[in-house]
Structure formats: C-alpha cells, structure tokens
Amino acid sequence: MDSTQEYRCPVYSSSNIDAEKRAQLLERPVKSSKDILALVSPILQSVREGGDDGLRSCVVKFDRCVPAEDAGFPLTLQAPFSDELARIDPKVKEAIDVAYKNIKAFHGAQMERESEPIRVETMPGVVCQRFARPIGSVGLYIPGGTAVLPSTALMLGVPAQVAGCKNITLATPPRPDGSISPEIIYIAQLVGAKTVVKAGGAHAIAAMAYGTKSVPKADKLYGPGNQFVTAAKMMVAMDSGAKCAIDVPAGPSEVLIIADKTADPVLVASDLLGQQEHGLDSQSVLVTIDCDDSYVEAVNAAVEQQAQALPRAEILRKSLSQSFILQTRSVEEAFEFSNDYAPEHLLLYLKDAAKTVELVENAGSVFVGPWSPVACGDYASGTNHTLPTVGYAKQYSGVSTSSFLKHFTSQELSSNGLKNLGPYVEILADVEQLGAHKASVSLRLDKIKREDL
Ligand SMILES: *[C@@H]1O[C@H](CO)[C@@H](O)[C@H](O)[C@H]1NC(C)=O
Numbered sequence: 460m461d462s463t464q465e466y467r468c469p470v471y472s473s474s475n476i477d478a479e480k481r482a483q484l485l486e487r488p489v490k491s492s493k494d495i496l497a498l499v500s501p502i503l504q505s506v507r508e509g510g511d512d513g514l515r516s517c518v519v520k521f522d523r524c525v526p527a528e529d530a531g532f533p534l535t536l537q538a539p540f541s542d543e544l545a546r547i548d549p550k551v552k553e554a555i556d557v558a559y560k561n562i563k564a565f566h567g568a569q570m571e572r573e574s575e576p577i578r579v580e581t582m583p584g585v586v587c588q589r590f591a592r593p594i595g596s597v598g599l600y601i602p603g604g605t606a607v608l609p610s611t612a613l614m615l616g617v618p619a620q621v622a623g624c625k626n627i628t629l630a631t632p633p634r635p636d637g638s639i640s641p642e643i644i645y646i647a648q649l650v651g652a653k654t655v656v657k658a659g660g661a662h663a664i665a666a667m668a669y670g671t672k673s674v675p676k677a678d679k680l681y682g683p684g685n686q687f688v689t690a691a692k693m694m695v696a697m698d699s700g701a702k703c704a705i706d707v708p709a710g711p712s713e714v715l716i717i718a719d720k721t722a723d724p725v726l727v728a729s730d731l732l733g734q735q736e737h738g739l740d741s742q743s744v745l746v747t748i749d750c751d752d753s754y755v756e757a758v759n760a761a762v763e764q765q766a767q768a769l770p771r772a773e774i775l776r777k778s779l780s781q782s783f784i785l786q787t788r789s790v791e792e793a794f795e796f797s798n799d800y801a802p803e804h805l806l807l808y809l810k811d812a813a814k815t816v817e818l819v820e821n822a823g824s825v826f827v828g829p830w831s832p833v834a835c836g837d838y839a840s841g842t843n844h845t846l847p848t849v850g851y852a853k854q855y856s857g858v859s860t861s862s863f864l865k866h867f868t869s870q871e872l873s874s875n876g877l878k879n880l881g882p883y884v885e886i887l888a889d890v891e892q893l894g895a896h897k898a899s900v901s902l903r904l905d906k907i908k909r910e911d912l
C-alpha cells in the first residue's frame with residue numbers, strides 16, 4: 460500500500476449514501492462491551508476482595524510498574540505533597556496556573572448559581588426549598604498511558620474544589636519506577652487533593668469505588684479512560700454493594716467538524732489530526748456544506764502533509780482510516796447528521812458560526828468559529844473537557860460544578876398551611892388505602908381545631 464494513502468480520511472456524500480450506510484457512519488468504532496465486561500469483572504473482584512494486596516498485584520501486572528521497593532510498596536501519596544515531587548518547569552507551571560484561574564472563574568460562577576437555595580411557597584403556609592451540598596468524597600481518574608494528562612486533573616479537580624468536596628482523591632497510572640508525574644502532583648496540591656493513588660485502569664476504579672486500607676472510598680467517580688476504565692465505572696455503578704455513582708459513561712474521544720467553503724482546509728485538517736492524536740480508537744468526522752470535491756481534496760492533502768510531520772504519525776496513520784468526511788448540501792442537512800451523531804466536541808467553521816449554535820441539539824461542547832480550536836477547551840479556556848462521548852451527549856451533560864453537588868429538599872407547613880393542604884392529602888391517602896398516612900394528617904388537623912392553633 461502506498462504509505463501516503465494511509466493518512467487520508469474516506470469521503471462519502473450524503474447524496475449517494477443509503478439509510479443503512481448513514482446509520483453505519485453514525486456508529487463509533489468501539490469493541491463490543493460484552494467481551495470487556497468479562498475481562499474487567501475479575502479485576503474488580505481481586506481488588507474488592509484482596510484490598511491493597513489485590514490492588515498492588517494489579518498495578519504490577521497491568522500498569523507494568525516495577526517499583527524499586529519491596530513487595531509492600533506504597534500505593535498512595537498523602538497530602539501535604541512534597542514540593543520536591545511537584546517540581547516542574549516554570550513555563551509549564553505558568554501555563555497550568557493560567558488554566559487553573561480560568562477554569563476556577565467559570566466553574567465558580569456556576570457554583571454561585573447552583574448553591575443558591577430555591578424557595579417556593581406552593582400554597583399559603585406551605586414552603587418548599589431545595590439546597591445544594593458538595594458530595595463528600597470524590598475519586599478523580601486521570602488517564603496516563605500514551606500521554607500525561609495534567610489537563611484532566613485540572614478539569615476534574617477544580618470543579619470538585621469549587622463545589623467544596625471534602626475528600627478529593629486522584630488516581631493515575633504510575634511510571635515504570637512507581638513515581639507520578641510532577642505536573643499531576645502540582646495540580647493535586649492546587650486543588651487540595653488529599654490522596655493520590657498510584658494506579659491506572661479498572662483496578663484503580665475498583666480501589667476508589669470499594670475503598671482499601673490505603674485508598675479512601677469515594678461516593679462518586681469521575682474521569683475519562685479507556686474501555687476498561689469505562690466498563691469498570693459502569694460495573695461499580697451497578698453494584699449496590701459499592702454505593703458509588705459515576706459521572707458519564709465515557710468512551711474514546713471524538714470530534715465532528717461542520718465546515719463550509721469559508722473554512723481554511725489547513726485549519727480543518729489540523730483539528731482532524733488533533734483529535735486522532737488521542738489514540739487508535741478516536742474518531743474525527745468532517746461534515747462539509749456545499750463544498751465540491753476539490754475542497755475535500757485540499758483537506759485530505761493538508762491532513763497528509765501535516766500528519767507526516769507530527770510526533771505521533773504512527774497512531775495517526777492507523778486511526779485516520781476510521782474517520783471520514785461526509786459532503787452535504789445544506790446547513791440543515793449537516794446539523795441533522797451532527798445531532799444524530801451527538802459528538803463530544805463540535806466545531807463550527809461556518810459563516811456566522813455563532814448564529815448556528817441554536818441549531819445544536821446534541822453535543823458535549825461547541826467550539827465556535829475559526830479561532831476556537833478544541834485544544835483551547837481541552838486545556839484552558841475555562842469550560843471543562845470531561846464530556847459525554849459515543850453519542851451519550853443525547854442524554855448526558857459534561858462534567859461541571861453541579862456534577863460535584865447533590866441536592867436535598869425541605870418542606871415546612873404552618874398550622875394554616877396544613878389546614879389548606881391536609882384535606883387533599885387525606886383524600887389521596889384514602890385512594891391509596893394508606894390509613895396511617897391519612898391519620899398523621901387527620902390527628903394534626905383535629906389538634907389544630909381543638910386547640911384553635
Ligand atoms: C473524608 O474521609 C474520611 C476518611 O476516610 C472520612 O472519615 C470522612 O467521613 C470523609 N468526609 C466526607 C465528608 O465524606
């Protein structure tokens with residue numbers, strides 16, 4: 460095969476694909492989850508039953524970590540973390556600090572709105588309220604593997620901190636010598652994490668969901684990960700023994716770009732490649748509006764040219780073949796496809812891009828106009844980047860401050876309020892034949908009448 464051929468995205472046109480092909484394009488290149496569940500289940504079991512020892516053997520086996528210490532090597536770091544472990548290049552530190560400030564500003568504004576109690580007097584003397592409280596203990600999963608991801612630590616750690624979560628635990632795969640990258644430790648310090656767990660993959664999820672001697676149990680788990688991590692999160696969420704919630708069922712990262720003739724093919728190509736760099740199962744989709752074959756050809760030529768110069772050319776070569784370009788004729792047609800696909804990241808490279816945001820029904824986060832590359836949202840603009848993938852944008856939102864809160868409600872009735880509402884409750888309790896329910900109201904109404912309250 461001609462090697463330059465391999466850096467190209469296959470091209471389809473909406474005018475000559477049938478419904479079946481369209482449905483196939485809306486699918487993601489993911490493995491069947493059944494096989495993965497079978498692989499993950501014994502890993503969860505070994506941590507749940509074996510505690511720290513089970514976790515330690517998984518770290519050696521799956522994280523390929525060979526720590527210098529003896530068989531009892533420590534699985535966690537506890538705050539306060541030493542500055543020594545958090546020493547990073549001053550340039551990187553400044554960049555992390557800028558990102559931290561922006562993410563905190565945006566999520567802080569959301570907290571102001573979210574934490575305000577709601578109070579409604581639904582009937583005279585009947586007052587209902589709703590209050591927000593932080594989730595007590597949260598477990599944040601920071602993937603490692605093909606790249607170090609300090610940005611994910613920020614995106615999860617900052618909303619947890621802003622929401623006021625008391626126990627923040629970070630888990631991330633250790634390096635082969637058992638250490639954790641200093642960027643992650645620096646961010647753990649910034650967001651006030653108490654524990655860093657040196658483990659990646661399904662076993663890290665299990666340790667935080669069930670808790671071990673050295674890993675605190677979390678009430679809710681957050682963060683992206685590979686298919687094993689995703690499967691582990693779904694399994695612990697279903698296990699009533701774990702009493703652990705999860706954020707979104709995340710899968711491989713993806714982008715969908717809607718472009719018209721005004722979009723520069725070189726920039727479009729850079730965003731397609733930026734997505735593919737994440738890994739072999741990432742997907743990039745370009746939907747063009749009223750662009751001819753020569754435009755599509757220009758994009759593919761730019762993809763080819765840029766890909767060869769990038770450090771991760773090998774990953775790109777393999778993953779581009781599962782991305783594609785779809786030519787459509789109108790704005791409506793393009794958005795209809797995009798809404799059906801429900802992308803994690805949606806880029807709008809269109810004339811009057813801001814106006815088209817109202818056409819978006821399903822997307823994780825939207826990047827508007829030519830000067831808003833996904834990389835800015837990934838790192839530092841202020842929005843979070845933990846977003847629903849694999850089409851879950853149809854029913855889930857990305858991680859935000861509210862993901863770290865739970866709500867409870869209250870009601871307070873005055874004697875007058877009970878006089879107003881009680882008779883209706885008695886009727887409904889009668890209908891359901893719940894006599895004690897009814898009596899709890901009737902006895903009070905009698906007392907109010909008797910004592911003239
Ligand atoms: C924080 O963790 C400690 C130790 O595991 C636990 O005792 C405490 O209840 C946790 N606090 C909250 C608010 O969950």
Ligand SMILES: *[C@@H]1O[C@H](CO)[C@@H](O)[C@H](O)[C@H]1NC(C)=O
Nearest residue numbers: 566569823824843857859860
């Ligand atoms: C990301 O975070 C922001 C601010 O916290 C929030 O409003 C938004 O719903 C979150 N999700 C997405 C998809 O951006």
